[in-house]
Amino acid sequence: MNVPVFIDITYEEQAEELRAYFKSLGGDISAERSEQGLEDDLDKIIAVCDLSFTATEATEADVEGIMNGIVSMLAVISGDKSESLILAFCDKLSTAPNTEMGLVAMKVLWTLYQSLGADSIIRYHVYYHLVGLAGKTGQLSTVYSDMVTTRALFKECQPPLSTEQLQRLYRLLHEVLLAGGRSEEAGLVMVELLSTFTMENASQAREEAQRCIAASLADPNTFLFDHLLSLKPVKCLQGELIHDLLNIFVSEKLEVYNKFYEKNKSFVDGLGLKHEDNLRKMKLLSFMQLAENRSEITFEEIQSSIQISEEEVEQFLIDVIKTKLVRAKLAQDSGLVYVSSTMHRTFGPGEWQQLHQLLSQWKNNIHIVKDQMQHVASTQIDYMHKKI
Numbered sequence: 001m002n003v004p005v006f007i008d009i010t011y012e013e014q015a016e017e018l019r020a021y022f023k024s025l026g027g028d029i030s031a032e033r034s035e036q037g038l039e040d041d042l043d044k045i046i047a048v049c050d051l052s053f054t055a056t057e058a059t060e061a062d063v064e065g066i067m068n069g070i071v072s073m074l075a076v077i078s079g080d081k082s083e084s085l086i087l088a089f090c091d092k093l094s095t096a097p098n099t100e101m102g103l104v105a106m107k108v109l110w111t112l113y114q115s116l117g118a119d120s121i122i123r124y125h126v127y128y129h130l131v132g133l134a135g136k137t138g139q140l141s142t143v144y145s146d147m148v149t150t151r152a153l154f155k156e157c158q159p160p161l162s163t164e165q166l167q168r169l170y171r172l173l174h175e176v177l178l179a180g181g182r183s184e185e186a187g188l189v190m191v192e193l194l195s196t197f198t199m200e201n202a203s204q205a206r207e208e209a210q211r212c213i214a215a216s217l218a219d220p221n222t223f224l225f226d227h228l229l230s231l232k233p234v235k236c237l238q239g240e241l242i243h244d245l246l247n248i249f250v251s252e253k254l255e256v257y258n259k260f261y262e263k264n265k266s267f268v269d270g271l272g273l274k275h276e277d278n279l280r281k282m283k284l285l286s287f288m289q290l291a292e293n294r295s296e297i298t299f300e301e302i303q304s305s306i307q308i309s310e311e312e313v314e315q316f317l318i319d320v321i322k323t324k325l326v327r328a329k330l331a332q333d334s335g336l337v338y339v340s341s342t343m344h345r346t347f348g349p350g351e352w353q354q355l356h357q358l359l360s361q362w363k364n365n366i367h368i369v370k371d372q373m374q375h376v377a378s379t380q381i382d383y384m385h386k387k388i
Contacts, residue, residue, distance in 0.1 A: 011038055011072075011073050011076060012033055012038060012041070014069060014072075014073065015033055015034075015038060015041035015042065015045065015073065016031070016032070016033040016041075018041075018045050018066070018069065018070070019031050019032070019033065019041065019044065019045060021066070022045065022048045022049065022051055022052075025048075025051040025052070025055055026051065027048035027051050028047075028048060029044050029045070029047070029048050030044075038073065038076070038077070039077055039081050039085070042070070042073055042074065042077065042085050043085060043088075045070065046070065046085060046088050046089050046092060047088070047092075049066070049067065049070060049089070049092050050092045050093075050095050052066050052067070053095070053096055053097055053101045054097065060100055060101070060103075060104050063101065063104050064104045064107060064108060067093070067104070067105070067108040068108055068111060070089060071089075071108060071111055071112050071115065074086055074089065074112070074115075075115055082122075083122055083125075086112070086122050086125065086126070087122075087125055089112075090109065090112075090125060090126055090128075090129040091129075093105040093108060093109055093129065093133070094129050094132055094133060096133065096136075099136075099137050099138075102133050102136055102137040103137055103139070105133055106130060106133050106134060106137065106139065106142075106143075109126055109129055109130045109133065110130065110143075112126050113126045113127060113130065118156045118157075119156045119157060119158045120157070121157050121158065121159065121161070123153070123154065123157065124154055124157065124161055124165060124169070127143070127153060127154075127169075128168070128169055128172065130143050131143055131144065131169070131172055131173060131176060132172060132176070134176065135172075135175070135176030135179060135180065138180070140176055140177070140180055140182075144173060144177075146185075146188075147188060147189060147192050150169075150173070163196050166196055167193055167196055170189055170190075170192055170193035170196070171193060173186075173189045174186050174189045174190050174193065177189060183215065183219055184219060184221055184222070186215070187212070187215055187216055187219060187222065190208065190211070190212045190215070191212065191227070191228070191231065193205075193208065194208065194209055194212060194231040194232070194233050194234065195231060195232075197231075197232045197233050198232055199232050199235070199236075202232035202233040202235065202236045203233075203236050204233075205233035206233060206236055206237065208233065209231065209233035209234045209236070209237055210237065210242050212228065212231075212234075213228060213234065213237075213242055213243075213245075213246050214242070214271045214272060214273065216228060217245070217246070217249055217271075217273055217278070217281075218272065218273055218274075218277070220277065220281075223281065223284065223285060223288075223323065223325055223343075223345075224343065224345065225246060225249050225250045226250045226251075226345065226346040228246060228250075229246070229247075229250060234246070241264055241267050242271070244260065245260065245264075245268070248260055248282075249281070249282070249285065250345065250346060251289075251345060251346055253282075253286045253289065253305070254279075254282045254283055254286045254305070254306065254307060255307075257278065257279075257282045261275060261278070280319075283306045283307075283308070283316065284319070284320055284323060284325065285345060286305060286306055287302065287305075287306060287316075287320055287326065288320075288325055288326060288342055288343060288344075288345055289345055290302070290305055290306075291326050291328070291337075291339045291342040292342055292344060294339055295338065295339055295340075296336050296337070296338055296339070297336070297337045297339065298335055298336060298337075299313050299335040299336070299337070300335070302316070302317070302337070314330065314332070317330055317337060325342065325343045326339060326341070326342045326343070327339070327340040327341045327342070328340060
């Protein structure tokens, strides 16, 4: 087998070896090195480097060594030509035909990513291709953990990433997260994507805003939706049924949803939402609203407001407590629910005022405790002095 091994040879000699190797695989490339220099050699080599993925005698280690050889040569190229060569190389690595070669390509891309400075804008392009390959190979967790970490990867890039580049990356992350069954994280990425739009261009993301709303409503673990209303693309949907439905889940009660569904059954079903799941979520949300600023609620009140039978109350309350949206204890003998705390469905001016009052009260209490402790301390000191 004629797989090149590069030991103590110049980059030009290395390019010549690679040319000969890819020509032996049937590549449309000459074996002689280019008279125009290493850049032209690399251009020709990268154009056919994907042939190594299907070379019958090449092992995964062989392919990785060959591709890393190209990475080492890319490191000595600078200027605009460097970016175009790296982009072309990333495109070729992304064509890895199977999982095994996809993993090899990911290793090579990661080596390339680490070889670039933290301020290099090219890092973004390499990472974008890494995410794509990670999605194909089921290895997304190796390159993505959360949005905070992802944003930090490019905070030093010069020039800073454009809005369009961020949107392109977020769309890809959303796609691969969904495909990997990580719907909750995909929803967070979609919110991040929608937050990059302004009122001037928000209409461009109307379809994505609709998908974001539908996916959030369908997610069994998502119960709070008021943050979606502040997103510019969502605001563009005001007056449409999808926006009306979102508002119901944000602040309305169960009976409002039921009336909406009766009038717009085909619309709700067309979104891919299941009426039974919607009912369950609206019952939980309605109870949250009922429990706000309440310490006790009777079973009868729950039956009436949530529209369930007496036999269903206990299981319903267990389901509520499991969501951790409400902290409560059941007193079956007295037919009461004792509420210790609950999440607010919305957090508007009233809730901010209430929080302000609580913090102000806490601050005053701290001052009172401090004064009392100082009084105790001074009294004790005076007592000790008198004893002496």
